[in-house]
Amino acid sequence: MNLDLALKAFLEEADELLEQMESLLLGTTQAALSGDDLNALFRVMHTLKGSAGIFGFDYLVGFAHEAESVLDRVREGTQPLDASLVALLLACHDHVKACIAAWVSGQAIDEEEGRPLRQRLSFLLETPESAPVVDSATEPARRWRIQVGFGPDILRDGMEPTEIFAYLGSLVSIESIVADLSGLPGRDSFDPCRCYLGFDLLVSGEVDEPTLSGAFGFVQDCSSVRISPVTDSDAPPQDEPAGDDGGDDLAAVPLPIAAKVAQGHRMVKVEASRIDQMIDLVGELVIASSAASLLAQRHHDAELGETASQIAVLVEAIRSRVLGMRMVEIGDIFGRFPRLVRDLSVETGKPVRLVVHGSETELDKSMVDRLGEPLTHLLRNAIDHGIEAAEVRAAAGKPLEGTVTLSARHEAGSIVIELTDDGGGMDVGKILARARERGLIGATEIVSESDILALIFLPGFSTATQVTALSGRGVGMDAVRQAIDDLRGTIDMTTRPGAGSSFRLRLPLTLAIIDGFLVRVAGNAFVVPLDRVVECLEIRASDVPEEAFGYIELRGRVLPLVVLSGFLGLERRAVRRRNVVVVRFGERQAGLVVDDLEGECQIVVKPLGGLFRHLKALSGSTILGNGAVALILDVSALIDAATHDAARRAGGSAIRGTASPLQEQGGG
Amino acid sequence: MDTTQRTPLPASLTLASVPEAHEELLAGLEQHPFIELDLSVVEEIDTAGAQWLVWLVWQGGQNGHPVALLAPSAPVRRIFATLGLPGLPEEDRS
Numbered sequence: 032m033n034l035d036l037a038l039k040a041f042l043e044e045a046d047e048l049l050e051q052m053e054s055l056l057l058g059t060t061q062a063a064l065s066g067d068d069l070n071a072l073f074r075v076m077h078t079l080k081g082s083a084g085i086f087g088f089d090y091l092v093g094f095a096h097e098a099e100s101v102l103d104r105v106r107e108g109t110q111p112l113d114a115s116l117v118a119l120l121l122a123c124h125d126h127v128k129a130c131i132a133a134w135v136s137g138q139a140i141d142e143e144e145g146r147p148l149r150q151r152l153s154f155l156l157e158t159p160e161s162a163p164v165v166d167s168a169t170e171p172a173r174r175w176r177i178q179v180g181f182g183p184d185i186l187r188d189g190m191e192p193t194e195i196f197a198y199l200g201s202l203v204s205i206e207s208i209v210a211d212l213s214g215l216p217g218r219d220s221f222d223p224c225r226c227y228l229g230f231d232l233l234v235s236g237e238v239d240e241p242t243l244s245g246a247f248g249f250v251q252d253c254s255s256v257r258i259s260p261v262t263d264s265d266a267p268p269q270d271e272p273a274g275d276d277g278g279d280d281l282a283a284v285p286l287p288i289a290a291k292v293a294q295g296h297r298m299v300k301v302e303a304s305r306i307d308q309m310i311d312l313v314g315e316l317v318i319a320s321s322a323a324s325l326l327a328q329r330h331h332d333a334e335l336g337e338t339a340s341q342i343a344v345l346v347e348a349i350r351s352r353v354l355g356m357r358m359v360e361i362g363d364i365f366g367r368f369p370r371l372v373r374d375l376s377v378e379t380g381k382p383v384r385l386v387v388h389g390s391e392t393e394l395d396k397s398m399v400d401r402l403g404e405p406l407t408h409l410l411r412n413a414i415d416h417g418i419e420a421a422e423v424r425a426a427a428g429k430p431l432e433g434t435v436t437l438s439a440r441h442e443a444g445s446i447v448i449e450l451t452d453d454g455g456g457m458d459v460g461k462i463l464a465r466a467r468e469r470g471l472i473g474a475t476e477i478v479s480e481s482d483i484l485a486l487i488f489l490p491g492f493s494t495a496t497q498v499t500a501l502s503g504r505g506v507g508m509d510a511v512r513q514a515i516d517d518l519r520g521t522i523d524m525t526t527r528p529g530a531g532s533s534f535r536l537r538l539p540l541t542l543a544i545i546d547g548f549l550v551r552v553a554g555n556a557f558v559v560p561l562d563r564v565v566e567c568l569e570i571r572a573s574d575v576p577e578e579a580f581g582y583i584e585l586r587g588r589v590l591p592l593v594v595l596s597g598f599l600g601l602e603r604r605a606v607r608r609r610n611v612v613v614v615r616f617g618e619r620q621a622g623l624v625v626d627d628l629e630g631e632c633q634i635v636v637k638p639l640g641g642l643f644r645h646l647k648a649l650s651g652s653t654i655l656g657n658g659a660v661a662l663i664l665d666v667s668a669l670i671d672a673a674t675h676d677a678a679r680r681a682g683g684s685a686i687r688g689t690a691s692p693l694q695e696q697g698g699g
Numbered sequence: 700m701d702t703t704q705r706t707p708l709p710a711s712l713t714l715a716s717v718p719e720a721h722e723e724l725l726a727g728l729e730q731h732p733f734i735e736l737d738l739s740v741v742e743e744i745d746t747a748g749a750q751w752l753v754w755l756v757w758q759g760g761q762n763g764h765p766v767a768l769l770a771p772s773a774p775v776r777r778i779f780a781t782l783g784l785p786g787l788p789e790e791d792r793s
Contacts, residue, residue, distance in 0.1 A: 186745075187714075193781050196781055196782070207783070210783045212753060212785075215753070215754050217758070218758055221758070223717040223721045223747060223751050224717075224718060227754075228750055230783065386735075386788065389760070389763075389765040392763075438732075440763055440764075441763055
């Protein structure tokens with residue numbers, strides 16, 4: 032056995048199991064856990080114990096054994112999973128996590144930290160078992176699984192599922208109930224008077240099947256009811272949903288925890304690097320396919336052209352599916368925040384509520400992995416320094432409980448993540464005064480609010496003595512911006528004194544393959560990401576400024592221009608008319624003046640070498656179908672450069688210390 | 700903050716009242732990036748009402764216009780627990 036590989040697998044598995052445990056335990060505040068959930072909770076400690084034994088990690092074996100024994104009682108129904116036990120199990124989760132981290136890095140295990148936890152676990156185990164939840168002192172309770180798919184017209188016919196379940200509850204103990212939402216239809220076919228729900232129940236009690244079946248007597252004709260005995264602690268089969276409408280859309284439905292855990296059983300784990308290799312190969316396939324199309328065009332070969340276009344369609348299908356394999360829900364990160372908020376709320380003594388929107392929004396796994404830290408920073412700052420203490424909120428006439436809203440959504444080929452708090456907001460005037468004091472802004476310079484707020488992302492801006500309203504806000508903010516920059520994203524913020532602050536992160540969905548728009552400047556090929564292109568225009572050469580920057584009037588609005596030949600130091604061709612590609616990033620637009628427009632293309636993004644990383648106007652390179660290299664333009668940086676220049680011309684000023692990309696470009 | 704539409708829902712969400720509420724809400728469903736439904740005054744709710752709320756959340760997720768259920772009253776919490784439905788915020792522990 033390759034021990035290194037086995038150890039790696041153990042650590043990955045431990046991470047996943049502990050994450051699942053935390054999520055299940057936090058889920059208890061919303062609803063009681065189902066039988067499946069309790070089994071899953073038990074399996075976490077059981078599996079960790081077994082794996083730790085393989086590696087001779089004796090401390091973890093002992094600790095997990097005690098936790099497992101308590102969880103065994105919980106799933107048997109002889110130990111209630113109340114708030115105090117949830118808190119104890121969360122503390123056990125943290126301890127196990129810390130132990131594994133210490134063990135793998137060769138440090139001593141903090142057994143002292145585990146001692147009180149072990150005492151409390153032992154105490155629970157020494158306490159005589161309470162009567163099982165099911166009322167059967169003499170005979171062992173029987174457990175049943177009931178799957179119900181109600182007929183569509185039962186509501187109209189006056190039947191009410193809650194009354195059926197209430198009657199069922201008088202016969203047996205309902206251990207869990209999970210609604211099956213896979214039958215919910217789309218907007219056009221939803222009729223609020225029809226029933227689309229199915230239910231999966233786990234019940235226990237001394238009853239026979241006909242008695243259970245009788246509870247559904249009134250709806251039996253028009254509904255499907257399946258009752259099956261559950262033996263021991265086996266998880267009920269998950270082969271099909273209870274509804275009779277089929278389950279094609281099951282994956283798209285936001286399911287409760289129990290269903291998600293069950294779905295996990297049908298997944299195949301694949302090492303991330305294998306998918307990356309596949310994406311690389313698909314990238315090469317895209318290039319080869321483009322080359323074939325070009326050849327067909329060049330040789331005017333209609334049959335070859337048709338075949339090449341068929342291949343292109345298939346390659347596109349493979350590309351989207353392979354990229355889809357790496358797409359994961361952002362809920363994977365959001366899921367860890369309820370715990371953080373709960374802990375920070377206790378730590379700071381401020382009641383805080385976290386509202387999450389759009390956790391099903393998908394983005395590339397590699398992005399998700401790198402977003403956790405900056406989002407944690409922002410959330411921590413929002414609670415530490417944004418949300419006011421309860422008494423301050425009361426005095427301001429605000430609800431005592433602060434609210435932090437975290438949302439994600441797709442928007443024009445990007446993912447937008449917003450973190451908003453309803454705290455005290457920031458005092459822009461004080462930040463400006465502080466910046467003037469430090470010489471970042473001249474005493475008489477006029478700067479916009481967004482430029483002032485951008486200062487909090489400067490390294491070191493907040494490390495010295497702080498103005499009160501800003502205190503701590505800047506801690507780690509430069510790291511946040513760096514992390515977002517590295518992901519080719521942007522971060523903006525807005526604030527309203529007394530009403531709170533909002534951070535908006537805009538990130539690309541993936542970094543691997545994009546649709547591009549190919550242009551030429553002085554014979555060199557450049558690619559503009561297609562989702563940034565708004566339109567293309569033609570202007571007279573005489574309207575093009577001599578320098579790298581300028582502006583034109585477009586439909587009554589001023590459009591800043593970047594003359595790429597001037598900007599990049601390339602030869603300027605003498606032509607009568609020039610092309611302008613209007614690009615946008617967020618709400619800003621600019622025009623890029625180029626020589627030729629070549630059209631759309633699909634490109635595989637190759638990162639620039641270390642030597643060129645500082646060139647902010649370029650975000651990468653790619654190889655075209657004909658084998659030539661094209662550079663990918665960083666639209667955000669170009670728009671920044673153009674708008675800074677426009678502001679300078681208008682008499683304002685770019686803030687010193689936030690060098691424009693142009694300055695960096697010139698320096699590079 | 701301005702992108703969120705907070706809509707209070709009526710006291711009754713039953714088979715008799717949901718179709719009307721559905722028609723009223725449907726038009727505005729895709730006009731705001733986020734919609735928050737305030738359930739604090741809901742006194743009467745049956746399976747049709749609960750199913751409708753879950754459908755709104757699900758449909759919002761599908762269309763990229765997330766819908767959140769806020770401040771659920773006790774009857775709402777009760778029926779969601781009875782039917783094993785997801786989508787409600789965490790219960791206030793304070």
